[in-house]
Amino acid sequence: MYEIRIHSRGGQGGVTAARLLADAAFRGGKYATASPFYGAERRGAPVVSFVRIDDRPIKVYSQIQHPDMVVVLDPSIMEAVDIFQGLKSEGEILLNSSHPITFEGYRTHCVDLTGIAIARTLVVAGSPVVNTPLLGALAKVGIISLDAARAAIRGMFSDNRNVQAAEDAYGELVL
Amino acid sequence: MTEIPKEEYILKCTSACAGCSSTLSLRYVLKAAGPDMVLVVPACCTSVIQGTYPRTAMNIPVYNIAFAAAAACASGMSAAYRKKGVKTRVIVYAGDGGTVDIGLQALSGAFERGTDFLYICYDNEAYGNTGMQRSGSTPLGAITTTTPGGKVHPKKDIDRIIEAHNPPYIATACSAYPLDLFQKVTKALSLEGPKFIHLLAPCPPGWRFPAEKTVEVGKLAVKTGSWILWEREHGTLQVSGPSRAAMKKRVPLDEYLKMQGRFRNITEQQKQELQRNIDRALARIACEVKQPCS
Amino acid sequence: MRGETAMQLIATGNKAIAEAVRQVNPEVVAAYPITPQTEIVEQIAAYVSDGTLASQYIPVESEHSAMAACIGASVTGARTFTATSSHGLLYMHEMLHWAAGARVPVVMANVNRALGPGWNVWAEHSDAFSQRDTGWLQVFVSTVQEAYDTTIMAFRIAEHEDVLLPLMVNLDGFTLSHTMQPLETVVVGDFIPPLHLPHAIDVAHPRGYGPLTGPDEFFRFRWDIERSMRDARKVILDVEADFGKRFGRQYGPIEEYRCEDADILLIAMGTFGKEAEVAVDDLRREGIKAGSLRVRWFRPFPVLDLSGRDVVVIDRGYSFGFGGVLTRSIQATTKAEPFSVIAGLGGQEVTYRDMAGFVRNRRPGEEEWFGVNTIV
Numbered sequence: 001m002y003e004i005r006i007h008s009r010g011g012q013g014g015v016t017a018a019r020l021l022a023d024a025a026f027r028g029g030k031y032a033t034a035s036p037f038y039g040a041e042r043r044g045a046p047v048v049s050f051v052r053i054d055d056r057p058i059k060v061y062s063q064i065q066h067p068d069m070v071v072v073l074d075p076s077i078m079e080a081v082d083i084f085q086g087l088k089s090e091g092e093i094l095l096n097s098s099h100p101i102t103f104e105g106y107r108t109h110c111v112d113l114t115g116i117a118i119a120r121t122l123v124v125a126g127s128p129v130v131n132t133p134l135l136g137a138l139a140k141v142g143i144i145s146l147d148a149a150r151a152a153i154r155g156m157f158s159d160n161r162n163v164q165a166a167e168d169a170y171g172e173l174v175l
Numbered sequence: 176m177t178e179i180p181k182e183e184y185i186l187k188c189t190s191a192c193a194g195c196s197s198t199l200s201l202r203y204v205l206k207a208a209g210p211d212m213v214l215v216v217p218a219c220c221t222s223v224i225q226g227t228y229p230r231t232a233m234n235i236p237v238y239n240i241a242f243a244a245a246a247a248c249a250s251g252m253s254a255a256y257r258k259k260g261v262k263t264r265v266i267v268y269a270g271d272g273g274t275v276d277i278g279l280q281a282l283s284g285a286f287e288r289g290t291d292f293l294y295i296c297y298d299n300e301a302y303g304n305t306g307m308q309r310s311g312s313t314p315l316g317a318i319t320t321t322t323p324g325g326k327v328h329p330k331k332d333i334d335r336i337i338e339a340h341n342p343p344y345i346a347t348a349c350s351a352y353p354l355d356l357f358q359k360v361t362k363a364l365s366l367e368g369p370k371f372i373h374l375l376a377p378c379p380p381g382w383r384f385p386a387e388k389t390v391e392v393g394k395l396a397v398k399t400g401s402w403i404l405w406e407r408e409h410g411t412l413q414v415s416g417p418s419r420a421a422m423k424k425r426v427p428l429d430e431y432l433k434m435q436g437r438f439r440n441i442t443e444q445q446k447q448e449l450q451r452n453i454d455r456a457l458a459r460i461a462c463e464v465k466q467p468c469s
Numbered sequence: 470m471r472g473e474t475a476m477q478l479i480a481t482g483n484k485a486i487a488e489a490v491r492q493v494n495p496e497v498v499a500a501y502p503i504t505p506q507t508e509i510v511e512q513i514a515a516y517v518s519d520g521t522l523a524s525q526y527i528p529v530e531s532e533h534s535a536m537a538a539c540i541g542a543s544v545t546g547a548r549t550f551t552a553t554s555s556h557g558l559l560y561m562h563e564m565l566h567w568a569a570g571a572r573v574p575v576v577m578a579n580v581n582r583a584l585g586p587g588w589n590v591w592a593e594h595s596d597a598f599s600q601r602d603t604g605w606l607q608v609f610v611s612t613v614q615e616a617y618d619t620t621i622m623a624f625r626i627a628e629h630e631d632v633l634l635p636l637m638v639n640l641d642g643f644t645l646s647h648t649m650q651p652l653e654t655v656v657v658g659d660f661i662p663p664l665h666l667p668h669a670i671d672v673a674h675p676r677g678y679g680p681l682t683g684p685d686e687f688f689r690f691r692w693d694i695e696r697s698m699r700d701a702r703k704v705i706l707d708v709e710a711d712f713g714k715r716f717g718r719q720y721g722p723i724e725e726y727r728c729e730d731a732d733i734l735l736i737a738m739g740t741f742g743k744e745a746e747v748a749v750d751d752l753r754r755e756g757i758k759a760g761s762l763r764v765r766w767f768r769p770f771p772v773l774d775l776s777g778r779d780v781v782v783i784d785r786g787y788s789f790g791f792g793g794v795l796t797r798s799i800q801a802t803t804k805a806e807p808f809s810v811i812a813g814l815g816g817q818e819v820t821y822r823d824m825a826g827f828v829r830n831r832r833p834g835e836e837e838w839f840g841v842n843t844i845v
Contacts, residue, residue, distance in 0.1 A: 019479075034479075060744055060821060061740045210672060213670055227681045227682065233675070236670045236677075237680070241567055247534030247537035248541035251497060254542055258524075263672055281533070
């Protein structure tokens with residue numbers, strides 16, 4: 001089982017990102033669950049969501065203790081939240097960042113999801129939409145296929161710019 | 176000339192008190208509605224007057240429901256009938272407690288949602304079924320078992336609350352004027368959407384007057400201006416005949432109060448306040464009739 | 470239009486319930502939103518709005534009115550559905566008794582959530598447990614697929630002439646209501662026959678409903694509820710068997726996992742009952758012969774054979790001054806002497822590792838409040 005924890009801020013689309021990822025994994029023939037952890041958050045507060053991907057039906061509902069990967073949609077969250085908590089050694093970190101950052105003991109990938117969203121004019125109520133480009137980045141890392149990412153995005157959003165943004169992220173992320 | 180149908184939907188075996196004006200009025204309500212109807216009854220005197228299982232004095236379907244739930248239950252029924260394309264009329268017959276107090280939320284909701292039904296509140300100005308405790312509809316100065324010294328708060332103006340929902344039809348009626356009631360029920364049922372009729376129903380044991388005086392007490396309520404008969408169709412107000420007469424020449428309030436034992440403790444000050452409220456209500460109506468709001 | 474072919478998709482528990490409702494197509498839905506059920510009513514309202522569900526949707530002003538409206542609709546012979554959670558369920562309480570007494574087969578989804586104060590929107594079973602004596606059938610589900618399948622079966626069970634009682638489908642708040650899992654939909658076809666309510670209002674043959682009923686008669690109606698509750702056991706088995714035959718997924722009063730040769734049974738409800746299977750796998754690897762028994766039907770309560778086995782019960786709801794509700798129910802109906810663990814109240818995090826610990830450290834006959842202390 002591959003376990004992913006997504007850190008975001010309320011209103012940033014982290015929950016939708018988890019759902020899109022599980023959907024894409026499912027379309028790729030895997031079993032997947034997405035379980036957002038709901039607190040009393042309002043816009044701007046730190047939020048976590050969990051995605052599990054496996055070849056067998058998933059029976060676990062409790063929160064992910066030892067993720068294989070951590071996704072951070074807003075790096076400023078690291079000032080408030082310990083994103084490394086429980087992360088497996090040599091685990092992967094996917095950061096929404098315009099400049100490269102590395103963390104010792106982990107495989108870190110950086111991609112400017114915010115920049116991609118703005119370039120594609122994907123801005124809703126003042127917030128750049130980072131969850132659809134995220135799917136492209138996750139495809140590049142190999143969690144899902146790019147086709148599955150496209151299909152999941154199309155299943156939820158009719159605006160094709162979301163798919164283009166995912167393709168942009170797929171292209172921009174250098175492994 | 177209005178023809179009152181001969182069909183009876185209340186059989187001669189109710190367990191109503193002698194002189195019960197709400198039962199008398201219900202007879203005319205049912206005659207106006209005809210047999211293609213369901214009567215929804217929350218906890219109130221009418222829950223009892225139907226009789227005890229396995230017998231019933233009612234020759235139409237009667238659905239008994241919990242105290243606070245009549246309007247909501249009727250909402251569900253109405254929605255189901257309209258969904259089936261059936262025109263069956265849904266009529267709530269509820270006391271003042273179930274209307275102005277515990278059932279007010281459901282009532283407001285049903286009106287706001289435009290439920291196609293007729294809600295009749297028969298107002299005997301107290302919780303009659305439990306033995307005359309005060310309700311929000313009990314008038315100032317009236318003795319009830321929970322206001323043994325006389326009520327110190329005035330009667331809640333439920334009509335203005337319902338009017339605030341802008342229903343297609345709202346009217347008042349009084350058991351002493353059955354023809355007026357019959358015509359108003361008929362009118363209400365000819366319109367779609369939520370309709371409200373507020374019916375004054377003098378209660379001999381509760382108001383402490385002899386059973387044979389039921390009609391007389393009701394007439395005095397109207398003649399003194401304590402109860403004003405009117406109807407408002409799509410916002411346009413019309414004062415009904417008996418009250419038009421009362422607006423020209425009123426019987427002194429005392430004539431109404433002194434017939435009823437429940438007002439035996441009323442103070443002069445309270446009488447004056449009741450009189451002021453009557454004057455104010457009549458003036459407001461007179462003003463609107465003269466200069467209808469555009 | 471969707472619903473004409475079976476689909477493979479990924480959906481939340483709430484979405485699955487709404488999708489099942491769309492398949493069954495009730496004539497009236499009356500509901501009031503509450504966290505974490507809201508997604509169900511929003512989805513149903515959306516289906517009604519886009520024309521893929523032909524129900525009359527009544528946006529009532531309270532849960533009390535939601536149930537009153539369902540009763541009113543149902544007694545005309547219309548199929549009805551509602552959904553609620555937590556305080557909403559409690560606000561309905563009076564009408565829940567009324568629905569059972571009125572013998573209306575209303576189907577309701579209840580998204581299990583704790584009760585205030587303090588405000589807590591997370592999973593707990595106290596809301597449903599506190600309605601256990603209302604005369605409603607109650608079932609607890611553990612996956613998105615099961616939420617969907619059970620909601621469909623719920624209509625056929627509740628509307629069966631031998632039952633005619635309302636039915637509550639319970640799913641854990643957030644843990645299941647908001648978790649996305651794979652879902653395979655079905656085309657119900659004639660699996661759900663048209664509703665025939667023998668006591669539906671008929672203006673041509675007027676009757677009184679729920680009038681004053683005296684001491685010489687009243688108890689007969691109560692007994693009739695209990696008789697139907699007993700008859701429901703067989704109806705449930707039959708409907709679940711037919712569902713399995715048609716759609717390939719089999720359910721029962723309980724779900725057993727590795728119980729055949731088990732020395733120790735871990736008993737739970739809802740999502741805990743599913744995660745417990747992972748605990749059992751871990752325990753088996755250690756050489757502990759554990760099995761998981763998930764109680765699905767809570768009313769009517771299943772007949773359990775626990776003889777000769779140690780029993781550990783995880784209770785997600787408590788009867789103060791008495792004990793864990795599931796524990797006490799099991800003690801009342803079996804000879805078991807369970808180790809009772811009170812865990813997961815208000816969404817308290819309980820993992821399969823914790824559950825395995827409950828089994829390892831079991832003390833038959835005792836009660837432990839997880840996180841409070843270890844010895845009571």
